[in-house]
Amino acid sequence: MAEAKIPKATAKRLPIYYRYLNILFNAGKQRVSSTELSEAVQVDSATIRRDFSYFGALGKRGYGYDVESLLNFFKKTLNQDRLTNVALIGVGNLGHALLNYNFRQTNSVRISAAFDINEEIANTIQSGVPVYPMAEMKEQLQIQQIDVAILTVPIDDAQKVADELVAAGVKGIMNFTPIRISVPATVRVQNVDLANELQTLIYFLDHYGSEAANQSTTD
């Protein structure tokens, strides 16, 4: 199936669809309607049908979608059949939690190396992941051909470490620090600003009350 460039909003929903289809498949379910999908993933069914239409007509009227073929299709689209190794920079409280976080629900992403300046944990294994000293970051990222990094260093080190990641050839950074890092246009940054998320939630509660609830970082 030829894959056209799909809208960003659609692309962001793909992992959500994928995860739910995986649950259905493991539960032995063979087909699913867009209404059922809609209720489970909290996306309206018109949007689901439009999203799916970008990949060709995958559903049949009166039958819905075949779970297994839909799942296989998304697996290919999302490269779920290929493991992406990711580095974690900064093994503080949040870094530790992320080492234990179940990124592998879909078996496609794994934190395979971590880095920290703290000499007490450098050269140890934490939650199954080797922690290297920061001085070895560039070399290890290149040897291990890792081009995606999760940034959980203190705010004052964020830009400096980001510069080093760029120099090491990293192409994508998931930035958990509250500052906006500057990177060349060739590097993609996904900002995850937890304080901002919480503040936004509270702002919306105060100003919009109950109307149009259910925000999401992935909508």
Next chain:
Amino acid sequence: MAEAKIPKATAKRLPIYYRYLNILFNAGKQRVSSTELSEAVQVDSATIRRDFSYFGALGKRGYGYDVESLLNFFKKTLNQDRLTNVALIGVGNLGHALLNYNFRQTNSVRISAAFDINEEIANTIQSGVPVYPMAEMKEQLQIQQIDVAILTVPIDDAQKVADELVAAGVKGIMNFTPIRISVPATVRVQNVDLANELQTLIYFLDHYGSEAANQSTTD
């Protein structure tokens, strides 16, 4: 100043502007241009000017924006002069990290109570925050008048705990579990799905490469 309903996309950028203005103010800076702001917060200056225009004409041509008055304005808009107490449900790895996370950068949000079923940490104080047993959740939320909760329980408990939060009168839930919880339309949910964020980053790297980099959960 009368405050009209502003677009959601604008509302989501307010905490970002606020944080940067705070940094400028603390550094003794008295004015800032939309170009400077743009570079710092990685939002284009036309968007910044449009965002600010919803609040009335705050900038002066050839002068830029007065940092202190802009800051005071945002402080009021974002209720930064009022402390919001928030509960954390589930003190596992991620919950622990969030207790230590600096939500208080802007002094307006504080995790003031935590809840866990683990008897070893219930009735202790973790990172300065009292941890109550789950059985006391409803009562404590009502006594402490907390209506915003951060949900970091295991996936299998998420919906049950969400139902209990709703029954306790909670109006906003920041959901860190990978499932989409069902709540009444009167309750707002902000989903923070870290695996999904990472998968989206990788998907965009694979399919869009370097074009249009710098994604954000808050864009």
